Amino acid sequence: MKYNFNFINYFKKFNYLSLILVSISLTFIIFKGLNYGIDFKGGTLIEIRLENKDIKVSDIRESLKRINLGDINVKNFGEESDFLIKIEKKLNNNETLITEIKETLDKDLNEEVNYRRVESVGPKVSAELLKSGIISIGLALLMMLFYIWFRFEWQFSLGSIIALFHDVIVTLGVFSILSIEINLSIVAAVLTIVGYSMNDTVVIYDRIRENLSKYNKLEINLIANLSVNETLSRTLITSVTTLLALFSIFILGGEILKGFSFAMIMGVIIGTYSSIFVASPVLKYLKVSYKTLEKKEEKIVP
């Protein structure tokens, strides 16, 4: 399929849109914050399955109120009689806490509760997990910066990083707006998004570089437009196949992978958008032209 959209007319409008999206996201991330799960905040999470279908969220909450647990959060999880209990109370020593909760629930709900999952993270470990999560995302961005710098010119490197920041910020912004829980698998998703979005950007940049030397009279905006069009078919097909796989996980992969696959779906859409509407037009502001390539060649062959 041959595409010939005139993206140039929209570049500016989409630049504003991107700026607005990033600002809204940042506002939410700063003022509303992110909904950290127990991985990063510490606490206990218990997933249970009940035989008795009549038991409601409120019954479980009532039962747990009898033991002093502080902030508790009970919600339905997947199937009707599956529940997720989250306890924020941070205990350095939880040896008896979980046993106590189990005893209370078994007694009050009048059945042998099926404990499908129990996770408990101490405050020290959660702080470390958060730290290593932030470091790993930061490090990934840095490595991408250097990789593109090494493979292309610094303008491209800067352009791709701007696009990556856009993706990470907007993805986290959506998570903040929708209050979706941030846990270890979300960090994995964000890192994969960084890789995927970079992948998309690199393909377009490769083409831009090729076209810059091919049509050295054209200005960068036209080159960007041409390159985006030439690679559009690939961009769309790859996005579609990746999204097909992701939707399959999202719908059929069970509750545990829901957050992860949702983050990935968001990321693939935002990443695809950013490589077309952020990474490409931003090259104009970085004053990229065929001369940018020439300079490098001069350096190599003095």
Add this chain to the structure above:
Amino acid sequence: MLNFTKIKIISIYFIFFLLTSFAILNFFSNEESLFNKKVNLGLDLQGGSYLLLEIDTKPLIKERLQDKVIQIKKYLKNNDFKFDSFEINENSINFNLKDDVENRFQKLFFSTKNNNINQYIDQYRTHQFDLLIENNNYTIYFSKYGLLTLNNAAVKQSIEIVRRRIDDLGTKEPTIIQRGEKRIVVELPGLKDPSRIKNLLGKTAQLNFRLVTDEENDFGSEKMISENGEEVIVNKKIIMSGENLVDAQPRLDNQSNKPMVSFTLDRYGAQKFGKVTTNNVGKRLAIVLDNKIISAPVIREAITGGSGTISGNFTFQDVTDLALLLRSGALPTPINIVEERTVGPDLGKDSIISGAISLVIGFLLVVLYMFYKYRLFGLIANVSLISNLSMLIGVLTILEATLTLPGIAGIILTVGMAVDANVLIFERIKEELKTEKSVIHAFDMGYSRAKITVLDANLTTLLATVILFFFGSGPVKGFAVTLGIGIVTTLFSAYFIARHLTSFYVLRNKESIKL
């Protein structure tokens, strides 16, 4: 790029079949086979318990400093140092030295040969303790490497004790390994409820026998509460500790039918125990576990046989646990459980099923879409996708990697992203076909021109997965492993298998090619 030498073709398909046969191994369980390799299921898929333990070295540091006190005092006396205001703090020993002896003390304290007071650690070329002197006030504290040595020894010993306790419970295939400086990872596949193990690991089980006394003595004494609430004064001198125990078993008392623990002592312990009990008939002996009296019986007669019993207000569960703790030995320092993750077996099973279903459906959707988009070449891309998957599983098998739920997600994601390499190439070929008259030349150019882009695009994702592998923990690491290996097998299948199939077809059907 469309020409393959025979050797190249053979090696491509050799690698493919080799990896695929490893993948197939997973479906047969042959214990005796030489290549008995399998992909392991993570705890989140097979169910089980993960515990992260952290040793608390503070009490140990204090204990070691305490041990040092008498030695240091003796040392100061022997070397004619006049000292006063001697005290022990959390992390240091403090004292004042009279006169101007700074240099002399320093020289002695930091001597490297036969230094009993401040051991020289050859490995790190440094001493166990450091010294701080301010106006005749001397502070002795653990040096950085002194602490490290102490810490390492404590972790190693703790791992050993933890292993003994867990093995004693008969859990299947536990994994117990050190992580970082102070932590121990315990993985217990198949365990539904770790509360008993947590309970057992939560006790250091430092057992000692001390006399109940009223008299003043050199070692000092302390007030303790006995098992029936009575306040007794216990001598600080330890007669014998749990180290001298060689065995401990839960028993029922023949007369009262009450549960108790019977223990056997080693030779040294038996001698010492015999001597003390002979000299102190009629007095009470306090049996102290983790600084609590569990029993304080009266010594009725000398116990010289090297065995004895501990009875008290115990249930049978209590004595079983106590015997186990005594058998496995004391932890050098307390352990805290800082992270715990337990997955029940039915959730694990559900996760496998939903993971497998989403893999199959995701795979089918991608395969159909590729066929719809590229027809015959879509088929080639699909063949390369299938071989990609089987090679991916083959590599996972060879590495005996652990498959987790996020790992399955990584495989599905590989399915979605793997076709990208072929899409890039096919799209490039399409463009080349527009300007190029020779079909073969267009295919050739397409492959070689797309090569750099494909490599660049995949390396970026690979970089992200490498970071994830090193910084991610637990199941997330499984994701990084499958996605990372997936990228490598993707490159192989796109640039070798798919390219060979394409060339095979193109070279035979030069005239009628449509893409």
